[in-house]
Amino acid sequence: MSKQSECADAVERVCCPPLSSAALTEAEAAALAAVFKALADPVRLRLLNMIASMDAGEACVCDLTGAFELTAPTISHHLKVLRQAGLIEGERRGTWVYYWAVPEALTRLSGLFALPSLTPA
DSSP: OOHHHHHHHHHHHHSSSOTTTSOOOHHHHHHHHHHHHHHTSHHHHHHHHHHHTOTTSOEEHHHHGGGSSSOHHHHHHHHHHHHHTTSEEEEEETTEEEEEEOHHHHHHHHGGGOOOOOOOO
16 A cells, blocks of 8 residues: 555544544544644645645645745655645646645544543533
8 A cells, every 4th residue: 555545544443433533543534644744844845834724725836936935846845745645636738737735634633632522520
């Protein structure tokens, strides 16, 4: 199984129930850690933010590179890591690649930190 499939599967399996609901298996924790590792880099976090916040819902790589003092291959590497984690997808159009956030992946991740409802005794 590819690293991208493992990360996407982890988001799919693990992210619906909150972390407070049930114990993660070792495999689920390792796969989910790969998703968090992708987000733990400031450049990747900024790239995801830039892509997700675009009015058109997608961003050309040409719009992303100018915001960083990094080479184009380095930006491409960071985008590849985000893709492997299942957080973004992309499509080549002519000479440029356009990226968009995967709403389902972001929604599932947001549910991880939901706390259980506590009812007073």
